[in-house]
Amino acid sequence: LFHLITGYGIARTLKRTHYLPFKKGVRDHVIKYLQQFSLIFPRLEQTYVLAEDGINQTQVSFAGSCCAYDNPLRLSNNTDTYLLLNFIYGQNPRYFEDYLPDIREILQFSVEMRRNGSEVVNVLKRTHSNLMCIHIRRTDFIKRKISTDLSETVNAANNIAKQMNISQFMIFGDDQQFMRNMSFAIVRDGKWADNIMMDSSFFFNNSDLDESFGHLLLDSDAEDNDGEIDDSQADALVLCPKNDFDSDSSSMSTISSDDASEGWTSDAEADNIEDWIELFGSPRAR
Numbered sequence: 001l002f003h004l005i006t007g008y009g010i011a012r013t014l015k016r017t018h019y020l021p022f023k024k025g026v027r028d029h030v031i032k033y034l035q036q037f038s039l040i041f042p043r044l045e046q047t048y049v050l051a052e053d054g055i056n057q058t059q060v061s062f063a064g065s066c067c068a069y070d071n072p073l074r075l076s077n078n079t080d081t082y083l084l085l086n087f088i089y090g091q092n093p094r095y096f097e098d099y100l101p102d103i104r105e106i107l108q109f110s111v112e113m114r115r116n117g118s119e120v121v122n123v124l125k126r127t128h129s130n131l132m133c134i135h136i137r138r139t140d141f142i143k144r145k146i147s148t149d150l151s152e153t154v155n156a157a158n159n160i161a162k163q164m165n166i167s168q169f170m171i172f173g174d175d176q177q178f179m180r181n182m183s184f185a186i187v188r189d190g191k192w193a194d195n196i197m198m199d200s201s202f203f204f205n206n207s208d209l210d211e212s213f214g215h216l217l218l219d220s221d222a223e224d225n226d227g228e229i230d231d232s233q234a235d236a237l238v239l240c241p242k243n244d245f246d247s248d249s250s251s252m253s254t255i256s257s258d259d260a261s262e263g264w265t266s267d268a269e270a271d272n273i274e275d276w277i278e279l280f281g282s283p284r285a286r
Helices: 001-011 027-040 097-106 111-127 139-143 148-165 176-192 210-217 257-261
Strands: 019-022 048-050 055-059 083-087 130-136 166-173 235-243 279-280
Touching: 001 019, 001 048, 019 279, 027 111, 048 130, 083 097, 130 148
Parallel strands: 019 048, 055 083, 130 166
Antiparallel strands: 166 235, 235 279
């Protein structure tokens, strides 16, 4: 998505059409993603064309690193019909920041996406309108030494939360243990211990919490045969104020604030502790 918007911005600056080059072995993969994008952002496909195989294109070196900015106007005198910019990622907002109002229009969600999203958001707003979403990325970024830094992210989350009077957090990402450690660190460093609880023994169909959270944070694919959530398939961690829940609910296991600094490894460790409850949701929350 970032590539497409960067290409749109560069093409517009040069008064050209953004085209996607034909490359054998990659074409089908690219088209698959474009089809998915068109379902979500139907206006986006109006901003590019797919080039045919065998066109005469001129390759130009451009922006030597992922986040460097290379002014496209230096290519404005190039009269070749097809310019193929050879650069990596192009992840710099300067390529498109002059066109943000139009980009917001281009990236309007489809009617179906807005309808589906509204159902989720409306449920969330009932008790959790004061919520900060935190997204982390590890996996491939670890090797490149640009993965999410725990300390920096925790500090940023707590600083923003204090400034904006936010008391609830939702963490999404690709590393469950890292996310769990982050949740403990946010609460410990932000001194949220009296207001936060977590739930990891969450019953999808038979819980006092189901009315407000069941179809929002959990997915049937994440249930085991008994209707209980399988934590191994979860990838969203939600921290919520304690008073949003019924502390006597049989679906809750608890953990003390003292244990937050060390992490929590099993429900059994939490059976008789009063302060914490861990709530995991499915990556395909609905």
